[in-house]
Amino acid sequence: MKKKISILILLISVWSVQMFANPIDGLLERIDKGASHKFVIELKKSDKDFFELDQKGKKVVVRGNTYVNIATGLNWYLKYYAGIHLTWNGMQAKLPDVLPPIKEKLRKETDLSLRYDFNYCTYSYSMAFWDWERWEKEIDWMALHGINLPLAAVGMECVWRNMLLKLGYRSDEVNRFIAGPAFLAWWAMNNLEGWGGPNPDSWYAQREDLQKKILKRMKEYGIKPVFPGYSGMIPHNADEKMGLDIERPELWNGFTRPAFLQPADSRYSEIASLYYSEQQKLFGKADYYSMDPFHELENADEVDFDAAGKAVMFEMKKVNSKAVWVVQGWTENPRPEMIKNLNNGDLLILDLFSECRPMWGIPSIWKRDKGYEQHDWLFCMLENFGGNVGLHGRMDQLLNNFYLTKNNPLAAHLKGIGLTMEGSENNPVMFELMCELPWRPQKFTKEEWLKDYVFARYGIRDDKIEQTWMILANSIYNCPFGNNQQGPHESIFCGRPTLNNFQASSWSKMQNYYDPTVTVEAAALMVDVADKYRGNNNFEYDLVDMVRQAVSDEARIVYNRTVADFESFDKRSFARDSKRFLALLLMQDSLLGTRSEFRVGRWIQQARKQGNTPEEKDLYEWNARVQITTWGNRTCADDGGLRDYAHKEWNGILRDFYYMRWSAYWKTLQDQLDGKPEVKLDYYAMEEPWTLAKNPYTTEPEGDCIELAKKAIKLVQND
Template identity: 30%
Template sequence: MKKIFSVLLFLVVICQIRAEDTNITTMRKMTQRLFPQQASFFDFRLLNDTSTDTFTIKSEGNKIIISGNNANSMAVGLNHYLKNYCLTTISWYKDDPIELPKPLPNIPAEVTIKANVPTRFFLNYCTFGYSMTWWKWSDWEHFIDWMALNGINMPLAITGQEAIWYKVWSKLGLTDEEIRGYFTGPAHLPWHRMCNLDGWQSPLPKEWLSSQAELQEQIVAREREFNMQPVLPAFAGHVPAALKRVYPNIKTSRVSEWGGFADQYRCTFLNPMDSLYAIIQKEYLTEQTRLYGTNHIYGIDPFNEIDPPSWDADSLGMMAKHIYESVAAVDPKAIWLQMTWLFYADIKHWTTPRIKSYLRSVPQDKLILLDYFCEYTEIWKQTDSYFGQPYLWCYLGNFGGNSFLSGPVKLVSERLADALKNGGSNLKGVGSTLEGIDLNQFMYEFVLDKAWNSGQTDKEWFLKLADRRTGKVSPEARKAWEILAEKVYIQPAQVGQGTLTNARPCLKGNGHWTTKPTIEYQPKDLVEAWRLLLLVKDCQRDSYEFDLVNIGRQVLGNYFNVVRDEFTLAYEAGDIMMMKNRGDKMREILADLDKLVSCHPTFSLNKWITDARDMGHDAASKNYYEMNARSLITIWGDSYHLTDYANRSWAGLTNQYYSVRWDRFINEVIKAVEKKKAFDEEAFFNESRMYENEWVNPSNRINYNEGGDGIKLARQIYKKYAKEIIR
């Protein structure tokens, strides 16, 4: 018996060493990737207590000791040290520099911090279109590091699924033409995956399928090294219309119209009660698990912005029951992850009885709900905490990858604190469901930090944020960020948002719902924050330059709205001289805006286009990918309904797309008044539509005027505009 016990004890010790080695090795590799010159000054140790995610940080001699119950907790501990002692921000973009002080600061006293919640979720189907479409492994590798540093342990992982679907549909009898014609172009795949859109800019190239499958293998492997549980997709009912050719008796329905697309792009939904549903689910999950493994959590969103086959509450419940059972039959440990955007987006139809039937038809604790847009609407409060099913409180923060200052700091803090206190025992975590990776990174870090019991007040958090953006304690920077946190960042992101510079030109309003320039703060407060930041001396940090460019971009965008309104008043008065004056000022603002955003690579169209073209193997395929990339951020689809939804203030896009539209508009309005005629808005709309459709063609070359000193230029632009903006 003693011999057996000794052998068992030896095996336990060996397993612990291997687990320790895996976690510590993962962290050592991370520091080598992020800051190789300082990596040797960090040591990592494994804590024995695994009941709650925990990290400790302390100094020992010239070493920084970071301990945690796993690599994910250690990564959060590392980031806590970097942010609060080194005054360093790690950007989610791989090309942004990481600036550490020399020598590394000591930690006066050991710090121990535990997680408030076990689960921290990140990403949105749309992020894989608006931001990640053209990413390569180097982009993903750095981004996964960023997610680990911020404690993400449940990321959405939907890359590479088309390669699996190609095998499944082929096995079920569909042809290559039918399958690749069913997929959309790469940038639009998120909406294809959500059963919103079929066949747009198809066929999807075969090379795309294999390259994305290889990328997904790398993504999920690295995420698991950081103790993350990747959320993989499962079959949600979306099938090729051609499936009817092979199986004429299956129960399918064409989904409701979506996004203004023509009828030919509408999707087909297979009723979950049909016997073929479970067969498809088995084929898909078996192949996916073979390629990518599984953590038993599956994203399934069958009715996102589309109508189900029936609104009968019992029918909705039966469909949910059969969807879950089809997954559980393949993976008995399966948990269904469902975003609840549909309850917000179609509140008229998703009544309380229907929601309850749908949710309670899935076994208890086998369904996790993402409360998707909590800074605007908390569904958990409207559904008795989702009728007992587990849920996560999520901050959305961005639509379409828009370039806009948004994020209600105080509201987010209050609502999240309330949820953590009163959200019930079925509140299992927090997260973010951002549609695009935007210009407000700190807001997501602010939310994710609240998943940990750091003891920092919001005021202390923003003081530290000011310090790390400049790399030092600056009274001017601290005051600027106090203004930003308390007076500027007070509104949630809106569906369809952008400064008026990015909108289709018009005399009043913003021309289309996709470019709302509405701000709830006083423009003078933003200008004052910009002025204070500009007073910071002897600072050349990349993050500081980014902030000056980003805030200046918004200041100019806000001012453009004022000048356009003055142009319109002059038009209504028939004052041609004033129209020309204000028209020239609008052109001047656009030109200065483009110069400013040209100073920082984050604000450039260049990477988006270059990365898209890099996906191709010859001129034809490179042009295909570029056309697809251009389409998403401009015309979006085949009607004007979604035009400019993904607008962003990028160098190259500003001076060679938005500015051209505004220049034509100014000329046409002045010409109309000179001829003593009313401006023909309908004719201009049609001309603009023609121009926009032509612009997505890669034959229209884009010239980039990148580079320059963003700090110096921001000071020059402030000096040039300050008096007239503040007047």
């Protein structure tokens, strides 16, 4: 009996080791319990990245030379053989009892071996309050989409806290330097200090624990994390506190910026070594480190960029002689003088906005005639700014710019692709397209690709849905060359009201590039077939998103009409059209309430969940509310122009925040038409109370999305 028990224990141990050694089985079980028994996973050595789909009896075989490539092959199978699309709005699915067979072996290869993910901004605009459950899904998403090189910035504030305490800063001084949860990205990028804090001790403990879980799962997949490195940032008062030779930059949109150490300072090496030492104690070493010195820094004439670049590289190499410095290609960065004397292979540049403003050498307002010269780089898609909601893409331009790299001498050092969005969980079609590019060596058209995307996305083939996507692909998803707007066509609902409303945020650079009536046409086609696909999660998500866009576009037309009414002194038409505008806004709110992804309660509840005490919950909720509205205090919001940069067309905030502004504004104009004196609204005074409020918002959907989509389209079409 004892012998049988020992054998059983041994068998269980062996099975456990095998499960741990194969992360794809764990991924499959998270997708659908029991799914791992339907596949054969084979890890094969190869000098070239590849995946294969094959058949062995009733089981589908997925081979690859890395677990990430195997996961990519699995995703390819699920999309194009089984009609199952896993993405942010759904990472689980019911697989068929008998999987569709692979009738002919499929092999995909790529020379683009590095596939990067994340912008520092993503960590605040989308991921500020993610817990392990959400992060586990994201790491699975990364593996399924071929990502093997993500920025791993969770917990960097823990490293800084430990370092500054050892440098003699008190805890309260550290907390005045490190930003709050929703603003850590801009602290990390040297833009601001302290805003959103002070963070409680529990925050640092939670983040350390979370990062260790993240890194453990990445290691299981073979994903290489990119750690934030040290490039000279230091608190702005380090000259007084530590006697350092620092440069104090000018304000950033009203915020005090951190200072930076001149690389020639005698203590530069000491502080950099301390930073890496504390990082290593918490999270170990990495093969890639991300550093963006002088990010969006003007008046940097006094900086010795060559010395700074060498100092950053030297300190990183002391930690790991094989490490690579990852730097963003954005505006002036990386300064040519900073990288000209660095060796090939030591630097990896993210061409951050390749689908619109590539720097690597093809026509663009940011074109660099010699590209990145001797340095390796990645072709990246930015796609979204501020986490704004809106259908958007540059399909033709993305495909054109990407395939121009083929045989182009300026692309000789291209090593892969990158996703560098400021906000995630939007426009899944663009991310699917981007992530497939390394595996498609021959250029193709968006029209060819979309027919299969419709099947992958919904598991069906429907002429009306294909027609919908073709309309969108040739309009709102095809922002043309020469249009340099930053992200989606912003919703008219989300900007501070004026007589000249166009863009909601200060820097969007919006230009009209599509007929707004076509989104109504496309959304109406989706509504026509909606009852057939009731319960199809991806279809219902897209239905709500497309109808939302149609309502927004119609509201912009109504806004322009209402302004014309006012300027024509047409009181009756003004009353009618301003009422219609507000009705569209409230309809939008109700429609978006039918999906948790479009509810402000999801964002706020994520924030509150991080807190352990009522005070912590309130701090995190305040962070969440401020970021998506005023962004900063009055000075930063009004004079700095940061207000509404991260605006969200979400249920809850539409009726309680944006409706408040618009209804008050229309009333002031109506009063003027009625002969009353003009009143100038103090928007910040109207907005701040919402940022301080604690009224509850829930995450649970309310209402039938299909029935509300029908009502919304009817309201739009009954113009």
